[in-house]
């Protein structure tokens with residue numbers, strides 16, 4: 001288990017646990033490979049030398065395929081799951097392709113965990129569950145970094161925590177990830193709504209931008225917190241729509257991503273304005289500076 | 300049982316419309332129900348009605364040659380279905396099909412056009428609402444054109 005530091009940052013309003021001294025990857029073996037959609041796989045990893053990496057929902061690891069490269073990938077498992085460490089990867093480029101193609105038995109390097117988390121109090125932590133409703137909005141593979149959080153939130157709801165509204169957007173029905181989880185969360189009391197960009201009339205769900213689900217969801221804007229992960233434009237418009245509905249911008253968390261290299265706040269690759277997203281993010285409160293940064297054009 | 304004025308006043312499209320204007324619109328309106336699968340309107344047919352959706356969901360479909368019907372959008376409670384009654388040649392440009400049991404107010408477009416021509420203040424109030432609704436639909440369509448979830452910026 002890696003040593004942890006607790007880092008609190010006034011500019012992002014989010015505190016984070018960071019893996020310390022993680023420049024050297026630990027060897028992990030692929031113990032299971034789950035095909036989620038045509039171009040998305042989940043890799044289940046176990047450390048070669050035993051033990052288990054400790055993480056919080058929303059944090060990421062740097063995964064390396066030897067001889068190809070290293071990329072940041074969020075943990076898609078839940079801390080409460082006793083099983084192997086899960087990461088869900090979409091095959092878009094050289095490294096993600098090599099990761100997606102890795103087979104059971106292959107070795108992967110893992111550094112981390114890094115970054116801030118979704119700020120969820122686990123139900124077994126002794127603290128009272130947060131009574132506020134929570135609306136979780138995920139676009140495409142943006143559901144991966146939220147998966148562990150939703151597991152915790154659904155469990156917390158059973159223990160008196162707020163209601164969980166999960167709104168998922170995808171390009172088309174075949175690209176929806178974690179279908180089994182969506183069904184299980186709905187059975188366990190979460191309100192799960194899915195909207196796709198295109199579909200045939202056989203698709204029973206909604207068609208349209210994920211933001212169109214917000215009005216129908218039924219949460220109380222004055223008493224809700226929100227967690228958004230997906231394409232940056234989607235998060236920008238969703239956050240604005242939430243604020244227009246009366247949600248406090250400080251109660252909205254967004255996951256911002258830039259290319260990562262060191263993961264430790266040293267190299268500056270992940271800079272966004274004054275933030276180093278590997279350290280101050282990826283999960284930040286939408287209020288103030290971040291809402292401005294999200295609206296700024298890149299120069 | 301609610302009067303037509305009451306039904307209209309609870310729909311977001313008519314929010315804050317004054318009582319006189321509501322009464323005029325009510326004179327052109329009737330309460331309708333569609334069972335799942337029933338068509339509210341058919342592409343190419345003459346468009347003389349529009350619908351304020353109160354309950355249930357409606358899918359807007361177009362027929363693409365070689366691909367069959369494609370759903371371009373689904374809309375639910377609070378939405379307005381149909382703008383073709385506004386502009387000649389008053390013809391539907393899509394099918395609208397009830398996905399679940401739909402409760403709606405059907406408004407006779409020709410009747411409303413006539414009333415709006417006689418009462419410019421009513422016409423302006425309605426056009427402002429229509430423009431707002433059209434703008435938000437246009438914005439949503441523009442965003443979908445970006446193919447957000449499939450492109451470079453996914454995540």
Ligand SMILES: Cc1cc2nc3c(=O)[nH]c(=O)nc-3n(C[C@H](O)[C@H](O)[C@H](O)COP(=O)(O)OP(=O)(O)OC[C@H]3O[C@@H](n4cnc5c(N)ncnc54)[C@H](O)[C@@H]3O)c2cc1C
Pocket residue numbers: 060071072073074075088089090091092093094095096097141144145256257258259260282450451452453454
């Ligand atoms: C904090 C953080 C968490 C992340 N978590 C995940 C995760 O859980 N799962 C995951 O699959 N990825 C995740 N990513 C993205 C990941 O780190 C890589 O950027 C991505 O896998 C592409 O790397 P590559 O080397 O394969 O492709 P590159 O060689 O970098 O890019 C190849 C091609 O793909 C395009 N491309 C690059 N990145 C993306 C992208 N994200 N989406 C679509 N197209 C892209 C490029 O424009 C280029 O055309 C995360 C990134 C960050 C910063």
Ligand code: FES
Pocket residue numbers: 259260261262263264265266267268269270271276277278279
């Ligand atoms: S990745 Fe090096 S500073 Fe963030």
